Amino acid sequence: MLFAGQICGVEGYVESIATGMMAGMHAAAVACGETPRALPRATALGSLCHYITHANPANYQPANITFDLLPSLDEEARKRFRKDRKARHAEVCRVAAAALLEWEKAGSIEAGSIEAVSIEAGSAEAARQ
Numbered sequence: 088m089l090f091a092g093q094i095c096g097v098e099g100y101v102e103s104i105a106t107g108m109m110a111g112m113h114a115a116a117v118a119c120g121e122t123p124r125a126l127p128r129a130t131a132l133g134s135l136c137h138y139i140t141h142a143n144p145a146n147y148q149p150a151n152i153t154f155d156l157l158p159s160l161d162e163e164a165r166k167r168f169r170k171d172r173k174a175r176h177a178e179v180c181r182v183a184a185a186a187l188l189e190w191e192k193a194g195s196i197e198a199g200s201i202e203a204v205s206i207e208a209g210s211a212e213a214a215r216q
């Protein structure tokens with residue numbers, strides 16, 4: 088079973104559509120007998136999926152995507168952009184774009200962390216039908 092949108096803990100139009108896109112991509116992968124691939128954590132959608140699957144459920148709040156959800160830059164980059172928020176955000180975007188390109192090139196990332204969706208055993212058969 089695949090979940091997307093606010094039922095999986097995101098908030099907002101873009102976030103709901105983005106997780107819907109991931110659920111669709113994962114369903115297509117399963118239907119084709121492939122292993123669904125989680126997006127890199129460095130990307131906005133990868134970070135959103137990480138957040139909704141790792142946040143403490145005790146005080147959970149539905150999440151919009153923000154820069155706060157993305158991984159911190161390395162120390163050297165943090166120092167370099169410490170006083171320039173715009174440049175810091177641009178660097179986070181550059182890192183995300185590079186990670187996305189790698190992900191696309193690699194064709195597969197390590198299986199095991201399908202974060203936006205939960206795929207139960209037998210869903211491959213269901214997706215094919």
Ligand SMILES: Cc1cc2nc3c(=O)[nH]c(=O)nc-3n(C[C@H](O)[C@H](O)[C@H](O)COP(=O)(O)OP(=O)(O)OC[C@H]3O[C@@H](n4cnc5c(N)ncnc54)[C@H](O)[C@@H]3O)c2cc1C
Binds near residue numbers: 091093097098099101
């Ligand atoms: C007042 C308000 C203002 C908002 N403003 C913004 C905004 O400005 N910007 C923004 O990004 N986000 C905004 N949001 C949040 C945004 O609307 C939601 O995050 C987003 O629509 C969630 O999309 P979804 O597809 O997950 O769910 P929904 O849009 O709620 O879609 C779920 C659909 O499932 C249907 N459904 C429910 N139960 C069943 C059932 N049993 N069988 C069949 N169908 C069923 C419902 O009728 C509905 O059509 C706002 C939300 C509200 C309430």
